[in-house]
Amino acid sequence: MDERTRRVDPKLLELLVCPLTKGRLSYHAAENELISEKARLAYPIRDGIPIMLISEARKIED
Numbered sequence: 001m002d003e004r005t006r007r008v009d010p011k012l013l014e015l016l017v018c019p020l021t022k023g024r025l026s027y028h029a030a031e032n033e034l035i036s037e038k039a040r041l042a043y044p045i046r047d048g049i050p051i052m053l054i055s056e057a058r059k060i061e062d
Contacts, residue, residue: 008034008045018043019052035060 008027016025018036025034025043033042034050041057043050 008050012050016050016052020054033058 007029013025013027013034016034017023018025018039018041020041021036021038023036023038025036027033028035028042031042032045034045034052035042036057039057040060041054042060043052043057045051
Protein backbone atom coordinates (compact mmCIF):
# COMPACT_ATOMS: atom_id res chain seq x y z
CA MET A 1 0.00 0.00 0.00
CA ASP A 2 1.47 3.36 -0.92
CA GLU A 3 1.89 6.34 1.40
CA ARG A 4 -1.15 8.23 0.07
CA THR A 5 -3.59 5.49 1.05
CA ARG A 6 -2.10 5.09 4.53
CA ARG A 7 -3.04 8.57 5.69
CA VAL A 8 -6.36 9.87 6.92
CA ASP A 9 -7.36 13.41 6.03
CA PRO A 10 -7.48 15.36 9.32
CA LYS A 11 -10.72 17.04 8.21
CA LEU A 12 -12.33 13.63 7.68
CA LEU A 13 -11.10 12.46 11.07
CA GLU A 14 -12.81 15.47 12.68
CA LEU A 15 -16.13 14.43 11.12
CA LEU A 16 -16.04 10.70 11.79
CA VAL A 17 -17.26 9.30 15.10
CA CYS A 18 -17.63 5.81 16.50
CA PRO A 19 -21.03 4.49 15.39
CA LEU A 20 -21.47 2.79 18.78
CA THR A 21 -20.50 5.56 21.22
CA LYS A 22 -20.54 8.64 18.96
CA GLY A 23 -17.12 9.38 20.46
CA ARG A 24 -13.97 10.65 18.78
CA LEU A 25 -11.63 8.38 16.88
CA SER A 26 -7.86 8.37 16.63
CA TYR A 27 -5.83 7.16 13.67
CA HIS A 28 -3.21 4.46 14.20
CA ALA A 29 -0.97 4.32 11.14
CA ALA A 30 0.83 1.09 12.10
CA GLU A 31 -2.40 -0.90 11.92
CA ASN A 32 -4.15 1.44 9.45
CA GLU A 33 -7.18 1.64 11.73
CA LEU A 34 -9.40 4.19 13.42
CA ILE A 35 -9.56 3.54 17.16
CA SER A 36 -12.46 4.17 19.51
CA GLU A 37 -10.93 4.06 22.99
CA LYS A 38 -14.37 4.35 24.60
CA ALA A 39 -15.82 1.35 22.73
CA ARG A 40 -12.48 -0.52 22.66
CA LEU A 41 -12.94 -1.08 18.91
CA ALA A 42 -10.62 -0.63 15.93
CA TYR A 43 -12.26 0.16 12.59
CA PRO A 44 -10.23 -0.92 9.54
CA ILE A 45 -9.30 1.33 6.65
CA ARG A 46 -9.39 -0.49 3.31
CA ASP A 47 -8.16 1.12 0.10
CA GLY A 48 -8.18 4.46 1.91
CA ILE A 49 -11.83 4.11 3.00
CA PRO A 50 -12.73 3.82 6.70
CA ILE A 51 -15.07 0.88 7.27
CA MET A 52 -17.33 2.24 10.00
CA LEU A 53 -19.35 -0.91 10.65
CA ILE A 54 -19.41 -2.38 14.14
CA SER A 55 -19.52 -5.85 12.61
CA GLU A 56 -16.21 -5.16 10.81
CA ALA A 57 -14.44 -3.65 13.84
CA ARG A 58 -11.76 -5.51 15.76
CA LYS A 59 -12.12 -5.69 19.54
CA ILE A 60 -9.15 -4.18 21.36
CA GLU A 61 -7.84 -6.37 24.14
CA ASP A 62 -6.19 -4.95 27.26
